[in-house]
Amino acid sequence: MCFHQNARLTPSGRERLVRLARSGLAPKAVAETMGVCAKTVRKGMARFAAEGAAGLQDRPSRPHSLHRPIPAETQAAIVSLRRQRLTRQQIARKLRRVSWRLQLFRGWSHDEATRTVFP
Known part of the structure; x- marks a missing residue:
């Protein structure tokens, strides 16, 4: 799938985000490391918790x-x-x-x- 042009993270970047968050770092620390906001970290973790690795794949930005x-x-x-x-x-x-x-x-x-x- 093509990456959204404004996306800060690729699927592999989101995997790294999950690894960092699961290692015990606070969402704010993970966000600073990855160059995103803490809300993005929490959203990525929620998707991973709900869908597993499939939740880390790109999603269409279209409504x-x-x-x-x-x-x-x-x-x-x-x-x-x-x-x-x-x-x-x-x-x-x-x-x-x-x-x-x-x-x-x-x-x-x-x-x-x-x-x-x-x-």
Whole structure:
């Protein structure tokens, strides 16, 4: 898995963090040694306690779900209008939506049926 560009620790760094914490060092001392905050140490230890070594692997930084997903009816309307070669702004006007919200849907509709429609 690719590392998150802002991640301070790699999986091997998190393993080292756990080893230091289990050796008896206080979370603050481990944090100073590793160049992270004590909260990161406590979070890493909690993940290790709950999941073992698997808890030390990278996790995606993307949210688990969209705050307000686009309804299925709207998604179908977007695909239908895109097949008519309407632009995002034209679709937004027709559906009375903000065009940037439609941009969120654009990546979801790259399937075989719409591959020729979505460049």
